[in-house]
Amino acid sequence: MAQRLLMIEDDGGLARLVAEYLAPVGFEVTVAGTAEEGLRRRAEGFDVVLLDVMLPDLDGFEACRRIRAASDVPVIMLTARGDDEDRIAGLEIGADDYLPKPFNPRELLARIRAVLRRRRPEQGGAAPLRFGRLEIDEGARTVFLDGEERTLTAHQFELLLALARSPGRVLGREALLARVRGDVIESFDRSIDVHVSRIRAAIEDDPRRPRRILTVRGAGYVFAKKQDED
Amino acid sequence: MRRLWLQIYLTVVGVLFLLTLLAALAWLVHPTSPWERDLAERLAATVGELLPAPDRPAAELQAAVERLATRLNADVAVFDRGGHALAGSGGPLAPPTPDDGSKGWLRHRAHSVTVTLPLPDGRVFVAGRARPAGRGALAFLVSLSLLAVAVALGSWPLVRRLTRRLERLRQHVEDLGRGDLGARAPVEGRDEVADLACSFNRAAERIETLVQAQGLSLAFASHELRSPLARLRVRLEMMTGDPALREGGRRDIAELDGIVDEVLEASRLETRGGLGRTETVDVLALAAEEAARSGGVVSGEPVEVSGDPRLLRRLLRNLLENARRHGDGEVEVRVERRGGEWARVRVLDRGPGVAEAERDRIFEPFHRPPGRPGTGEGHGLGLALVRQIARAHGGEARCLAREGGGTVLEVDLRVRPPGIR
Secondary structure (H helix, E strand, C coil), X not given: CCEEEEEECCCHHHHHHHHHHHHHHCEEEEEECCHHXXXXXXXXXXXXXXXXXXXXXXXXXXXXXXHHHHCCCCEEEEEECCCHHXXXXXXXCCCCEEEEECCCHHHHHHHHHHHHHHHCCCCCCCCCXXXXXXXXXXXXXXXXXXXXXXXXXXXXXXXXXXXXXXXXXXXXXXXXXXXXXXXXXXXXXXXXXXXHHHXXXXXXXXXXXXXXXXXXXXXXXXXXXXXXXX | CCCHHHHHHHXXXXXXXXXXXXXXXXXXXXXXXXXXXXXXXXXXXXXXXXCCCCCCCHHHHHHHHHHHHHHHCCEEEEECCCCCEEEEECCCCXXXXXXHHHHCCEXXXXXXXXXXXXXXXXXXXXXXXXXXXXXXXXXXXXXXXXXXXXXXXXXXXXXXXXXXXXXXXXXXXHHHHCCCCCCCCCCCCCCHHHXXXXXXXXXXXXXXXXXXXXXXXXXXXXXXXXXXXXXXXXHHHHCCCCHHHXXXXXXXXXXXXXXXXXXXXXXXHHHHCCCCCCEEEEHHHHHHHHHHXXXXXXXXXXXXXXXXXXXXXHHHHHHHHHHHHHCCXXXXXXXEEECCCEEEEEEEECCCCCXXXXXXXXXXXXXXXCCCCCCCCCXXXXXXXXXXXXXXXXXXXXXXXXXXXXXXXXXXXXXXXXXXX
């Protein structure tokens, strides 16, 4: 069954392209060129809304606030890159996610799937950790890349979780060991590099050129904050 | 710099001093006017008629003198041509001197006033009267000086008030110069200073509007650029064909997007003049992330600084990008702690290096090394932004020669930049 997506975007060309891109993967895209039209058509019942932050008739944040006041349909905002203030404002007024323009359509698809998946079961447990196209669900102990599940062993999952809980920090092997909780009996220390390379194989696009789990010579590992930028 | 208030005040006091001096001088040596001389001659003729003629006995003259002295309540004496006293009553009076004529007939002395009248018959009539204590010339000068001091003291607050308004105005002008575009001066009164404040406010208003308009048009321009970029990006993913070609397209779009980003970032930093959001950033981790993106080997120790994570990422990215573009082969990034207050990031390459004269100039926006125009080897905004960001974090960016050939770009960052809570 096709998912229904409402795209409120004044750039008709971009909207058509996105519709074309999403059609083969099961999305039926309705395009609204103005906030006014978008807000009117929202009542038709959509599974997800894509909302541009710069609209000719209404500020995107205001549009988001109005959508949120009427329903809890997932909203993904398209913002200008680098506007962190925008991002914060967008999330505070109830957007579920944001994506800076120009975006990689694959990433857009991953995020759409992520917000849809999160909506389906009633929110239970902690919100999953998300890093661009990667999603780590602590409660379900699952990892998704581009919305597709990647398999990891329990040890590997614990190690990934320890890293992903401190993104943007260099963690030495000692610190990593201390953070990996649970019944880790085997000598983790020596095999830590092996485990990392297994995790990389599962979640990196190119395990030889990792972008998510990085090695710092003589210091340890870093889980990258920004992983998908070209 | 001599303060304006002091200058005005000194002028007031100087003028006052000069006025006092001139008044005193004029009073002391006021010349005898023809009108006054006429008056003296008539008085002398009248007095001459009251006195007995010179050929009368001396006793008669003495009697007349005593009568006049009683009437005038003054010391009176009559001298002959040679200055010998002929008759006198009361205290002794000095004989007339030949230059008395030039000093006037009425003379104020310290303790007395004397009238000297040369009579038509050649004799000289002198009358003198002591005056009450404290009413002499000295007393007059003292009171004049006191008046001057009073005016000097009174004009002080007036002058200060005038110039203080100017000083306040200057403060607001400086605020504007520092980048506080909302700076406005209060308009006090309706004089030229108030006019100046009004003019300043109008100018500041205009500047603020212009800067905002420029910032807005930049934002709109970047949005306009991003729309076609966003379409291009989606189109690229939908294309089938040579993956290498697609990868090249991705890189070009990213580069274009990066330029838009940098222009925006630079203008934002300039108009804001400081840091926005700050948090604790692990510089080593950030360097590792950026090195993973563009290629490079990272080593060093974790150093945490307070700063704007997006700006610091931009700084590291630009440094690495610069090294990748201008250096040959492997790029190294070293992060270290310098004392308790500084973090040092060095990006090292083995490229051709930068000529000594160029080492500071590469931090200028869109600087191109001489002799290579239009070869795409300029630095764009990249390094200018690096320096701007380093300075916004209380630090500095430098370019050094690397031992054994190549370039070191060195950035010092304050662990806790000034002006951050």
